[in-house]
Amino acid sequence: MDWESFYDAHPSPSNYEPTITAVENFVCSHENKKIVLVTSGGTTVPIEQNTVRFVDNFSVGTRGSASAEYFLEAGYIVIFLYRSNSLEPFVRHFNNSLLDKLEIVDDKLIQVKNSEFDILYPILKKYKDAKEANRILTVPFTTLIEYMWLLRGACMLMDTKYSLLYLAAAVSDFYIPPNEMSEHKFQSKDGPPMIALRLVPKVLKAVTHIWAPNAYIISFKLETDNRILIQKSKEALKKYKHQLVIGNLLHTRKRNVKLISQDDVVEDIVLTDQDIENGIEIEDLIVSNVKAKHDIFLKSHK
């Protein structure tokens, strides 16, 4: 199986052991509760051994970070496996603007401006409640290899019907084998380089068949071409035998997703202009829908 030789060729990242131990302790402290692994953000693929340049996926982590918030609200325990510096639950609402919301009072106190209190308060409250109750664990990655190791490790720890695997990260389909990487930064005097990419093995098959066959598993499909989205989603379900594909198009992904399940049912989730004006996020509707499906799954796996 080519995913096995992929792991053989790429030893575990240096901080893998302590990280996966933290995940294990977290999972053990929430036994028999509904728990979701949300993966979020893109992975990098270095093109030099001393990494200066890399191929990246477009993803800021909106889908994953927003969904993690709604999963907490829906009563789930959350493991948030995310790309370093991509959006995080709660924090995402204030990226880079929080300093502007603060004011200095009499050089003795720093407080949130009155005008910002009503917006900040509910978010901060939910954030602190989730942290204090130890209901969320955030685990960062950067490279494809880090992601691959952490995904496998987390899945193997979550192989029960209570687990939802919500694989929203934009994982690279391609990589460059270490022995084909240039050791140093390309020199432009040598002319432009050609980068030959290899296909990353499809680990979803290992997730569904070996690492977490008992979990409820959701994969995501992002395309730019509407004509192939549904068909490719159905092919994925047939091939990997998991429960659900969430399909979306790059340019409409914030207002329209399609939920494709094993019986070839396609559900459309669409936000209206009114919904968007009212600040409704599509992840709220996705998570409600997914939770209902997971509840049915739980009942049928007594």
Add this chain to the structure above:
Amino acid sequence: MDWESFYDAHPSPSNYEPTITAVENFVCSHENKKIVLVTSGGTTVPIEQNTVRFVDNFSVGTRGSASAEYFLEAGYIVIFLYRSNSLEPFVRHFNNSLLDKLEIVDDKLIQVKNSEFDILYPILKKYKDAKEANRILTVPFTTLIEYMWLLRGACMLMDTKYSLLYLAAAVSDFYIPPNEMSEHKFQSKDGPPMIALRLVPKVLKAVTHIWAPNAYIISFKLETDNRILIQKSKEALKKYKHQLVIGNLLHTRKRNVKLISQDDVVEDIVLTDQDIENGIEIEDLIVSNVKAKHDIFLKSHK
């Protein structure tokens, strides 16, 4: 000249006009004052027209964002041209941790915890002072093309001896011409793609000879191979005729830089372990050194 055909082939980004007008207004409001353009962070090079994947440079913007703070302290007016979501001056100290420094008091007030006040206060004070005095303008970019247009526009507005151009951004040496980009996301069933990259024209020559020949110009060189760093820096000075190259190696860049100037003088700036323990940043020393050089330059260009 191939930079001209590069700009011809890549029309200005959609938000270019309002952005460069803001830069112009800012520059005009600070005439005859020392002003620095700090460029920071990496540029992206899309590999598909409907961009899902891109080639990126490793850079979180530490050098640029820290330097911008020290330039403000040294009395400069600052234009901070930075990669979207990379580190920003002042904000960089709190990325993703600011929510943890806040506490809710009686459900009525949100304030910075007492234990965090002493650290946060001086940074927030400097941030607010700089903003209120209109001494800093931040201008984001993402793609190589956005960077190239904003760089040219800003340089042409800053062609005086009072201007320091501190070009710390990690700009891609390579790009893919629009007509050679795939329209849609690569399909993995077609096998791994080959990406053929083209060399980005060296615009530094245009900066030094055409756009801002009167400014004090500093370029940066990041290498991974110690053996070629000084030699490549000297070659750059010979070729582009600017004032200073700041050279650094990927793995020691936070504690050692080399300042190479036209007369082949190489100055070493090194932080000791003690310095690092004391929280001294190498950008503090770089900016002091550069300011002294710019002052001499100003005196000799009466």
